[in-house]
Amino acid sequence: MIEMVARIDDIPPSERFAAWRALCDRTTIPMELRSTHEDDFRATMWGIHLGQVSVSGTSVPSLWNHRTPAHIRRSDPETYHLQLHLRGETDVRHAGTTTTLGARQFMLSSTSRPYEAVIGRGRTDTMTVAVPPSLVPFPAADLDRLLGRRLSGRTGIGALLADVLVRLGAEHAAYRPADAPRLGTVVVDLLTALLAHELDGDAETGGGGGTGAGGAGARMAPESHRRALLLRIQDFVQRNLHIPDLTPASIAAAHHISVRYLHRLFERQGHTVAAWIRAQRLERCRRDLADPAQSGIPIHAIAARWGFAHAADFSRAFRGAYGVPPRDFRLAALSQPAHTEK
Structure with a gap:
């Protein structure tokens, strides 16, 4: 079921980062990339299509990526990305929020908003679920409140979704092409449940704006x-x-x-x-x-x-x-x- 696997280990070390940049530049979400390992950049990327949903994974050393308004004007698939960190730490700035993501933590992002991430503390492994807005049953204004925020993948619904994604990436050979749309439904259902849980919690606490009598929580x-x-x-x-x-x-x-x-x-x-x-x-x-x-x-x-x-x-x-x-x-x-x- 793996549709795309990209490795650059067989390319001369001095050419690997340029090859990685070229590979990323061909995607539907181009961005600017830099790294302190440009002289010997070792990274992998893979991707699966599950109907209208896609799941991808990357493993990279230090990396700075920046998606600017110019990149967005150039190409914007207008999708939501739910990123799961599996190893390492990344500092992210998105939709007016700055977040540090660690192992088993999620973050929701929109390809229509600028994005900047700095991976500077060792190799980082991540997985990303890309889903069109039509499959997410929430108003955009509600989802905007979650953009750039750290969501747990260690307990509750987040842990269930993280477990499914990890096994999906690790055991792809056990699935047939006919399983893809069914697995896509499972991923979307768990993703929706996670977002609903976070939105309900946000509403109950007033979105961090105070919960006193007559305040945002009320x-x-x-x-x-x-x-x-x-x-x-x-x-x-x-x-x-x-x-x-x-x-x-x-x-x-x-x-x-x-x-x-x-x-x-x-x-x-x-x-x-x-x-x-x-x-x-x-x-x-x-x-x-x-x-x-x-x-x-x-x-x-x-x-x-x-x-x-x-x-x-x-x-x-x-x-x-x-x-x-x-x-x-x-x-x-x-x-x-x-x-x-x-």
Whole structure:
């Protein structure tokens, strides 16, 4: 499942750093690089695609990297990166926050914001999850509060996610290409759970702005309740996408709220309830259609599995969301060459 491995050990020492810079410059997130080991730079990089999610890892000696507004204008995939430090320490400045990251600590960053990192205390190993905003069910304004902050990967949900990522990188040969979208779902679910946990904790404490009577903590409490309710509703919907008559009325009744209030919760996220449900169903269908293990299942059966009662309605919705009919998408997805396990 490893799609890319880059090593520069077989290049003459004096040329290794230039080769590394050229390699990084070809990525979708270019940045300026410097190192005190430029005369003999030893580093590795690898990457895996898990559907819409990618996971990568690097091992580098001392390194200074800086992503400036000019780099962002040149190329910006507009994704969130959740970086996990495994070894060493890095000083990072991002989104107005300065952080020192140590072993088993996470940091969320945005490719659309300037970034500066200094690795100066020995070799550092990191892993990075790149995820598009469409898969992260939180408003950008909420996620902005987490950018550049240190998040724990040593306890709780963070430890679960860190364990999954470490094993994913170490045991890639045990997985088949068909496992990729399923593993992507696991990673996104744990990443979402970690961010939800941090946002709820941030709301309860007022985001560090004080929790006294009438202070930020008191003002944030209603928002915390709304967010927790929305997450419960979204989880409920995800578990019941197979029910064709899943409607705003049935969802509201299951959570003892009015349909009007349900619509208000989703409007705050920039969605209608029906549109969000349809998008989740289409994404499940897209993953199944791209899964070689399900290539023998008729398209209409996959659509029905995820709540689309009428094949014609599904075909129109799928084409509207992804630009191609479901049959053409499946043919293209299944014609991709499988990656040889190593």
